[in-house]
Amino acid sequence: MLLQQLVNGLTVGSLYALMALGLTMVYGVLRVLHIAHAAVFTLGAYGGLWAFQATGSFWAALAAAMASAVLAGLAMERWVYWPLLAKPPIATLIASIGVFIGLEEVFRIVAGPQPYSLDVPLLLPDVRVGPVLVTAPQLLVIAVTAALLGALWLFIARTPLGLALRATSQDRDMAAACGMNVRRVVTLNFALGSALAGAAGVLVGIYYNSVSPTMGGVTGYKGLAIIVLGGMGSIPGTVLGALLVGVVETILISLVDFALPRDAWAFLAMIAVFLFRPQGLLGR
Amino acid sequence: MYILTVATFCGIYAILTLGLNTITGLAGQISLGHAAFFGVGAYTAAILTVSYRWDFWPALAAAVATAAAFGALIGAAAIRVREDFLAITTMGVNFVVVAVFLYFPFFGGALGIGGIPGPALFGREVAKSGFFLLVAAGVVLALAVNLWLLRSWAGLALLAVREDEDAARASGVDVRKFKIAAFTVGTALAGLAGAFYASFLTFISAGDFGFPFSITILCMLVFGGIGTNRGAIAGAVVLGVLPELFRFMADYRMLTYGTILLLLMRFQPAGLLGDESAVWRALRKRRGRGVSPGARAFQ
Numbered sequence: 293m294l295l296q297q298l299v300n301g302l303t304v305g306s307l308y309a310l311m312a313l314g315l316t317m318v319y320g321v322l323r324v325l326h327i328a329h330a331a332v333f334t335l336g337a338y339g340g341l342w343a344f345q346a347t348g349s350f351w352a353a354l355a356a357a358m359a360s361a362v363l364a365g366l367a368m369e370r371w372v373y374w375p376l377l378a379k380p381p382i383a384t385l386i387a388s389i390g391v392f393i394g395l396e397e398v399f400r401i402v403a404g405p406q407p408y409s410l411d412v413p414l415l416l417p418d419v420r421v422g423p424v425l426v427t428a429p430q431l432l433v434i435a436v437t438a439a440l441l442g443a444l445w446l447f448i449a450r451t452p453l454g455l456a457l458r459a460t461s462q463d464r465d466m467a468a469a470c471g472m473n474v475r476r477v478v479t480l481n482f483a484l485g486s487a488l489a490g491a492a493g494v495l496v497g498i499y500y501n502s503v504s505p506t507m508g509g510v511t512g513y514k515g516l517a518i519i520v521l522g523g524m525g526s527i528p529g530t531v532l533g534a535l536l537v538g539v540v541e542t543i544l545i546s547l548v549d550f551a552l553p554r555d556a557w558a559f560l561a562m563i564a565v566f567l568f569r570p571q572g573l574l575g576r
Numbered sequence: 577m578y579i580l581t582v583a584t585f586c587g588i589y590a591i592l593t594l595g596l597n598t599i600t601g602l603a604g605q606i607s608l609g610h611a612a613f614f615g616v617g618a619y620t621a622a623i624l625t626v627s628y629r630w631d632f633w634p635a636l637a638a639a640v641a642t643a644a645a646f647g648a649l650i651g652a653a654a655i656r657v658r659e660d661f662l663a664i665t666t667m668g669v670n671f672v673v674v675a676v677f678l679y680f681p682f683f684g685g686a687l688g689i690g691g692i693p694g695p696a697l698f699g700r701e702v703a704k705s706g707f708f709l710l711v712a713a714g715v716v717l718a719l720a721v722n723l724w725l726l727r728s729w730a731g732l733a734l735l736a737v738r739e740d741e742d743a744a745r746a747s748g749v750d751v752r753k754f755k756i757a758a759f760t761v762g763t764a765l766a767g768l769a770g771a772f773y774a775s776f777l778t779f780i781s782a783g784d785f786g787f788p789f790s791i792t793i794l795c796m797l798v799f800g801g802i803g804t805n806r807g808a809i810a811g812a813v814v815l816g817v818l819p820e821l822f823r824f825m826a827d828y829r830m831l832t833y834g835t836i837l838l839l840l841m842r843f844q845p846a847g848l849l850g851d852e853s854a855v856w857r858a859l860r861k862r863r864g865r866g867v868s869p870g871a872r873a874f875q
Contacts, residue, residue, distance in 0.1 A: 325663065325664065372838065372842070375842060376841060376842065379841070379845065382600075382604075382606050382663075383841045383845055384841070385606065385663055386794065386798060386837050386841050387837060387838050387841035387842060389608075389791060389794075389834075389837060390795075390833070390834040390835065390836070390837025390838035390841070391834065391838055392834070393788065393791060393830045393831075393833060393834040393837075394830065394831050394833075394834025394835050394838065395834070396830065397828060397830045397831035397834065398831065401828070401831070513667065513668070513671065516664045516667075517664075517668065520661070520664065552672075552675050552676070552679055553675055553679065555671065555675070556671060556672050556675035556676075556679075559668035559669075559671050559672050560668075560672055562664070562665075562668050563653070563665055563668050563669065563672075566653070566656065566657050566661060566665050567653055567656055570656055570657060570661070
């Protein structure tokens with residue numbers, strides 16, 4: 293029973309991790325809260341939905357989700373975040389919120405307020421190990437997440453561009469002084485983070501079999517809670533925080549009958565971390 | 577009758593924007609959870625009048641006090657976190673407060689609270705026109721509080737906290753005390769607005785006080801010109817009336833607000849009537865007036 297909840301929790305945590313990584317990467321290089329990331333996530337889900345309806349292929353859906361999310365992320369970087377970089381963080385934050393609530397309404401107008409079903413036939417089996425059942429969607433979520441996180445790690449740890457990315461997130465001015473093209477690194481950051489969010493969008497759509505205009509909301513806010521928990525800007529911290537939040541909330545809710553929904557608990561946890569450990573779990 | 581209703585709502589919005597202006601405009605502490613304090617005020621007034629049969633007036637006072645106490649608590653938490661961290665903390669507070677309203681039967685749950693009585697004066701129920709005057713008096717009170725703050729030493733200290741916290745501390749300003757004070761005053765005003773809202777509508781539910789409404793209040797303030805009282809009132813009135821004039825705007829309210837926020841931050845961060853805004857500069861040139869001390873929040 294507990295092991296089963298652990299598997300469920302890890303699945304949910306994987307989705308949180310994909311979503312929150314973009315937030316933490318953008319915070320790492322720009323020191324702004326990318327609220328509109330939640331809209332990128334939702335756009336990815338719709339992109340995947342449309343591609344799936346057109347082709348019937350999971351891979352086309354995943355590719356379309358990531359591609360549409362990258363386009364949206366790059367557009368935001370180009371027209372919202374970069375021009376506002378010299379302004380105080382409050383101004384960027386307000387603009388970002390404006391983009392998010394505006395896009396949420398655009399999704400509602402274009403696709404309608406009703407949720408769409410995203411029932412992708414998977415070529416994966418349900419795996420049963422003793423009492424634990426890993427369903428095909430769960431297997432898919434965990435496998436895709438592991439593959440994407442592995443690729444991200446290889447990229448950041450092993451390539452020169454990854455080095456530039458790490459350097460820029462440690463000190464943007466110093467990286468520029470060392471001859472790095474900071475603008476290109478920031479663009480790359482948005483592209484990578486948005487691609488992960490797009491993948492998260494389509495996976496959430498498949499896992500819950502539902503794509504709706506407001507699906508970004510709670511996930512996005514929880515992503516913020518997670519990057520706080522993991523220490524803002526820390527990539528391993530974010531992955532750990534996401535898995536932790538996914539597992540803990542799933543297990544707690546299966547064990548105890550709480551009066552409040554799980555999202556409220558995630559926020560209470562975030563506020564508690566803010567008050568007692570402002571640098572996060574793995575923060576410097 | 578209809579115009580009176582719209583005007584009353586604009587007044588309630590103005591009390592909210594003035595309160596948010598104390599926190600965000602004067603003290604520079606961004607709050608994305610103003611609707612939560614509005615909700616605390618509304619629910620306090622509603623529960624006291626409906627469940628405990630209190631009169632409107634003591635319930636109003638209790639709503640202000642409860643919201644202020646809650647605001648002081650959040651202000652105390654704000655001491656530990658800055659800027660964007662504070663923004664997500666207050667946003668989280670908003671979600672938790674709405675969830676508590678929604679999931680605890682004491683707060684009426686998903687059904688909300690209905691049958692909230694209006695105020696009575698000299699034994700007679702106050703009519704709609706009287707209620708508007710009451711709300712207008714609330715706006716004047718909120719304005720007076722903000723003006724007094726701006727012109728006092730406390731206001732100077734708040735501006736110093738906004739501009740540079742470390743420098744303010746080094747100059748002997750008790751940053752903690754003034755942050756808590758700004759939150760207390762601003763949220764007390766939100767509580768006042770909440771009590772008015774509850775008794776004017778006679779029915780409230782948790783959805784009225786969610787994060788989108790916090791954004792709406794912020795949007796009104798930013799639109800009018802953050803950091804100035806005239807901007808706070810102008811933003812509340814203009815964005816309160818516009819959806820009534822253009823019905824399509826009511827359908828696409830969040831899209832409109834989102835676009836306004838983005839475009840303003842990008843091209844006109846001082847808003848409509850902020851000191852550095854194009855409109856206000858043109859007006860001032862004609863009248864030859866100086867810069868008000870609260871208006872430099874975003875330059």
